[in-house]
Amino acid sequence: MKNVYLDNNATTPVLPVVVDALLPFYQHAYGNPSSIHWAGREVKGAVDNARQQVADLINATPQEIVFNGCGSEGDNQALIGSYEMLKSNGNHIITTAVEHPAVLDTCRYLETKGACVTYLGVDSEGMLDLAELEAAITDQTILISVMWANNETGCLFPIGEIGRIARKHQIRFHCDAVQALGKVAIDVAECGVDLMVFSGHKIGAPKGVGALYVRDGIELESLIHGGHQEQGRRAGTLNVAGIVAFGKACAVAQQQFDDDVARMMVLRNRLQQGVLALPDVTLNGHKDNRLPNTLNVSFSFIEGEGLLLYMDMVGIAASSGSACTSGSDGPSHVLAAMGVAEAVLHSSVRFSLGPQTTQDDVDYVLEQLPPIVDKLREMSPMLER
Amino acid sequence: MKNVYLDNNATTPVLPVVVDALLPFYQHAYGNPSSIHWAGREVKGAVDNARQQVADLINATPQEIVFNGCGSEGDNQALIGSYEMLKSNGNHIITTAVEHPAVLDTCRYLETKGACVTYLGVDSEGMLDLAELEAAITDQTILISVMWANNETGCLFPIGEIGRIARKHQIRFHCDAVQALGKVAIDVAECGVDLMVFSGHKIGAPKGVGALYVRDGIELESLIHGGHQEQGRRAGTLNVAGIVAFGKACAVAQQQFDDDVARMMVLRNRLQQGVLALPDVTLNGHKDNRLPNTLNVSFSFIEGEGLLLYMDMVGIAASSGSACTSGSDGPSHVLAAMGVAEAVLHSSVRFSLGPQTTQDDVDYVLEQLPPIVDKLREMSPMLER
Amino acid sequence: MYTDKVMDHFSNPRNVGQIENPNVVVKVGDPGCGDAVLIFLKIDDNVITDVKYKVYGCGAAIATTSMASTMVEGKTLEEALEVTDEKVAEALGGLPDSKMHCSNLAATAIRAAVTRYLTPPEEGAAS
Numbered sequence: 001m002k003n004v005y006l007d008n009n010a011t012t013p014v015l016p017v018v019v020d021a022l023l024p025f026y027q028h029a030y031g032n033p034s035s036i037h038w039a040g041r042e043v044k045g046a047v048d049n050a051r052q053q054v055a056d057l058i059n060a061t062p063q064e065i066v067f068n069g070c071g072s073e074g075d076n077q078a079l080i081g082s083y084e085m086l087k088s089n090g091n092h093i094i095t096t097a098v099e100h101p102a103v104l105d106t107c108r109y110l111e112t113k114g115a116c117v118t119y120l121g122v123d124s125e126g127m128l129d130l131a132e133l134e135a136a137i138t139d140q141t142i143l144i145s146v147m148w149a150n151n152e153t154g155c156l157f158p159i160g161e162i163g164r165i166a167r168k169h170q171i172r173f174h175c176d177a178v179q180a181l182g183k184v185a186i187d188v189a190e191c192g193v194d195l196m197v198f199s200g201h202k203i204g205a206p207k208g209v210g211a212l213y214v215r216d217g218i219e220l221e222s223l224i225h226g227g228h229q230e231q232g233r234r235a236g237t238l239n240v241a242g243i244v245a246f247g248k249a250c251a252v253a254q255q256q257f258d259d260d261v262a263r264m265m266v267l268r269n270r271l272q273q274g275v276l277a278l279p280d281v282t283l284n285g286h287k288d289n290r291l292p293n294t295l296n297v298s299f300s301f302i303e304g305e306g307l308l309l310y311m312d313m314v315g316i317a318a319s320s321g322s323a324c325t326s327g328s329d330g331p332s333h334v335l336a337a338m339g340v341a342e343a344v345l346h347s348s349v350r351f352s353l354g355p356q357t358t359q360d361d362v363d364y365v366l367e368q369l370p371p372i373v374d375k376l377r378e379m380s381p382m383l384e385r
Numbered sequence: 386m387k388n389v390y391l392d393n394n395a396t397t398p399v400l401p402v403v404v405d406a407l408l409p410f411y412q413h414a415y416g417n418p419s420s421i422h423w424a425g426r427e428v429k430g431a432v433d434n435a436r437q438q439v440a441d442l443i444n445a446t447p448q449e450i451v452f453n454g455c456g457s458e459g460d461n462q463a464l465i466g467s468y469e470m471l472k473s474n475g476n477h478i479i480t481t482a483v484e485h486p487a488v489l490d491t492c493r494y495l496e497t498k499g500a501c502v503t504y505l506g507v508d509s510e511g512m513l514d515l516a517e518l519e520a521a522i523t524d525q526t527i528l529i530s531v532m533w534a535n536n537e538t539g540c541l542f543p544i545g546e547i548g549r550i551a552r553k554h555q556i557r558f559h560c561d562a563v564q565a566l567g568k569v570a571i572d573v574a575e576c577g578v579d580l581m582v583f584s585g586h587k588i589g590a591p592k593g594v595g596a597l598y599v600r601d602g603i604e605l606e607s608l609i610h611g612g613h614q615e616q617g618r619r620a621g622t623l624n625v626a627g628i629v630a631f632g633k634a635c636a637v638a639q640q641q642f643d644d645d646v647a648r649m650m651v652l653r654n655r656l657q658q659g660v661l662a663l664p665d666v667t668l669n670g671h672k673d674n675r676l677p678n679t680l681n682v683s684f685s686f687i688e689g690e691g692l693l694l695y696m697d698m699v700g701i702a703a704s705s706g707s708a709c710t711s712g713s714d715g716p717s718h719v720l721a722a723m724g725v726a727e728a729v730l731h732s733s734v735r736f737s738l739g740p741q742t743t744q745d746d747v748d749y750v751l752e753q754l755p756p757i758v759d760k761l762r763e764m765s766p767m768l769e770r
Numbered sequence: 771m772y773t774d775k776v777m778d779h780f781s782n783p784r785n786v787g788q789i790e791n792p793n794v795v796v797k798v799g800d801p802g803c804g805d806a807v808l809i810f811l812k813i814d815d816n817v818i819t820d821v822k823y824k825v826y827g828c829g830a831a832i833a834t835t836s837m838a839s840t841m842v843e844g845k846t847l848e849e850a851l852e853v854t855d856e857k858v859a860e861a862l863g864g865l866p867d868s869k870m871h872c873s874n875l876a877a878t879a880i881r882a883a884v885t886r887y888l889t890p891p892e893e894g895a896a897s
């Protein structure tokens with residue numbers, strides 16, 4: 001059976017060139033980069049090189065990159081590390097209601113430690129009101145945390161404009177850019193962020209490696225204390241192979257950025273057109289202001305999980321909500337925040353393409369989907385025929 | 386030139402069978418185990434299997450294993466997560482002066498948050514006084530954290546006896562067993578620990594994966610908040626390939642444990658005998674109560690880094706102190722705590738063998754070392770000839 | 771995450787559809803997850819001679835409704851009232867913990883339908 005993987009926002013296949021790049025660091029170059037002998041030296045250079053590759057993709061300097069274990073760890077350190085550092089100045093944090101759980105749950109945790117958090121709402125297309133954001137700032141505000149690209153809908157927030165507001169009020173600005181990396185042009189020097197979080201497995205590197213950008217001069221508490229790795233900002237033996245892989249994936253992304261984005265956008269639009277041509281299907285999220293690879297739609301009268309499972313039976317991998325929250329029963333907090341009607345709140349499916357997605361893949365979905373939708377609608381008590 | 390790697394306590398080569406086991410999880414089985422489709426399901430079973438393999442090696446149940454990013458992360462969660470959970474009962478923590486920085490620095494961090502920490506000393510052979518440990522317990526004591534095997538000297542602490550003391554006083558007991566796994570028989574059900582920390586790259590799996598054993602019923606705050614992975618104890622997309630690799634390495638260790646330990650011990654003893662036969666060399670750590678693979682010695686009149694660099698020139702990789710603290714200039718906190726004489730405090734070298742170490746490797750060191758030692762001693766102003 | 775039995779009933783749900791002149795029809799829903807079942811029973815001499823349903827829900831909701839329908843087909847009303855969520859889940863070889871509540875949807879629908887049939891219409895509660 002054909003397998004079509006359209007769940008790249010959950011995780012991506014590791015690129016073949018990335019596998020080639022990391023393999024030597026398992027059996028041959030296995031040293032600890034903190035060691036001074038040959039085994040340490042031969043990997044240290046590779047880590048330095050990877051740090052440069054990650055920095056280059058976002059226009060940072062290598063010293064501003066802290067390698068860590070995943071995107072969630074980065075979000076946690078950005079939020080908790082900033083709160084602990086700045087809580088003597090104030091306890092107010094501004095974020096949005098549609099952040100990833102790595103931000104939302106960490107904010108809720110900080111509330112138990114005395115933080116006061118404003119969760120900004122979004123409109124029906126998933127967009128923020130920047131005047132509302134600016135009005136939420138008080139003299140207690142120490143941190144603004146806004147994601148670049150939403151993992152469920154792909155909606156993009158205007159990070160540059162938010163950066164300008166943060167700068168104007170001299171408030172630290174953290175951006176979760178896990179879904180943006182490789183799909184949106186990122187220039188940290190230009191967009192006014194102080195902290196930014198990335199995760200390797202969303203751009204063709206393996207799971208288990210992430211990076212936190214910390215603008216030069218920004219002080220941040222450690223989340224993981226111990227050895228002096230990463231300028232004392234993250235203890236633990238460096239995941240050399242993972243770091244090399246992440247660097248390589250960034251280098252590939254930089255080289256192929258325009259091509260990949262253009263190709264994904266064409267295919268996503270083809271998929272979107274075909275899916276929206278089915279009756280009673282609605283697009284979730286802003287029509288244009290969206291990641292080039294993401295399509296989130298609601299199929300009225302159908303529950304998302306059933307649709308996913310039927311698609312899975314013909315080899316199509318997609319998702320309802322984020323992988324983290326599927327398995328729990330609640331409806332998507334992102335769609336709920338957008339005010340998606342109760343009737344289709346549970347009917348959403350996310351298709352997320354990758355650079356490896358082909359037109360064949362898309363056409364296969366467009367061929368398989370209609371009978372599945374029909375079958376489920378025939379079963380549905382919501383639809384009186 | 387021959388390369389002899391005797392720095393396995395810093396990190397180990399990834400075992401070839403482990404590389405074979407993990408590779409499919411990069412290109413072919415790249416799913417996110419939280420996803421419900423084929424790509425998620427095909428990796429979920431592999432993660433479950435690895436969890437069982439890790440659990441089996443230490444006689445735990447799979448639900449008691451929390452996968453994470455490294456040993457340091459585990460130590461941080463065990464300490465910070467326990468402190469936050471238990472601080473309403475008391476603020477006193479008992480640990481030792483010879484722990485890894487992942488424990489020591491985290492204790493110092495907790496002191497800034499209101500904890501009161503007792504750092505137990507050790508005798509000249511690196512041993513604890515258990516009467517002193519028990520006497521240190523107060524009605525404020527909420528946690529005892531003692532490592533199983535010291536990373537620098539290999540000294541072993543009597544975890545079973547400490548577990549009994551902790552049980553008797555109903556105090557939570559955490560054990561950093563990063564260096565013990567695969568070299569010491571571990572039975573969590575028998576030794577009375579509540580929390581135990583492991584790291585993949587010390588036993589033939591890659592860097593970037595660790596595990597925290599959490600005894601059934603023990604409540605622990607998260608360090609990384611977000612998704613519902615790992616029963617809500619550690620957010621972040623699972624490092625599938627790393628987890629599979631860690632599981633496989635544990636399975637190998639379980640199978641070959643007796644053989645590996647016996648072979649390493651024979652070779653270590655051969656190395657030890659040859660090195661101690663040189664003039665003015667002293668053993669650091671207990672003669673017998675020590676890991677089978679570790680040899681820590683001081684060469685009087687010589688500074689350790691010089692010796693390491695000369696050894697490196699002939700292809701021998703060893704270490705002075707832990708990889709984390711070399712690079713900083715201070716003498717080893719472990720040897721200092723043992724009261725090693727000032728004159729030889731900076732003269733220590735650690736050789737740490739692995740299952741791959743051969744008699745040839747050992748004989749090469751014994752052949753190369755004497756002229757290096759002579760050369761450095763001839764340069765030394767400490768030695769009047 | 772689902773057993774083969776669950777996937778079998780999910781992919782080939784038994785008795786889906788509706789009955790033209792049912793003796794009773796009831797709709798129940800899980801307000802928490804939005805899932806819903808509309809169930810039709812044909813009852814003859816205290817025996818359920820035909821059962822049909824429409825279902826909106828997750829994989830477990832569909833499979834449990836299908837399984838529950840087969841468990842009451844041809845049974846007496848008393849026997850049907852003994853179909854519990856545990857029994858439905860068990861018949862499917864078990865459900866993931868987070869999906870145990872879904873089996874309740876099917877069992878509740880059947881009990882509600884039988885109860886409605888046995889209760890004079892003006893006192894019927896479920897709808």
Ligand SMILES: Cc1ncc(COP(=O)(O)O)c(C=O)c1O
Pocket residue numbers: 235236237394395455456457458460485487532534535536561562563564584585595
């Ligand atoms: C005893 C001990 N604890 C903790 C650690 C930390 O492990 P990791 O480097 O995986 O964070 C190490 C290794 O460096 C160690 O030897």
Ligand SMILES: Cc1ncc(COP(=O)(O)O)c(C=O)c1O
Pocket residue numbers: 009010070071072073075100102147149150151176178179199200210324620621622
């Ligand atoms: C927007 C966003 N932030 C954070 C994360 C967390 O990344 P990770 O799974 O690497 O911890 C994800 C992915 O799950 C994400 O999509």
Ligand code: FES
Pocket residue numbers: 714
């Ligand atoms: S002179 Fe170099 S470390 Fe002291």
Ligand code: FES
Pocket residue numbers: 329800803804805827828829830831869871872875
């Ligand atoms: S999740 Fe609601 S019935 Fe299954």
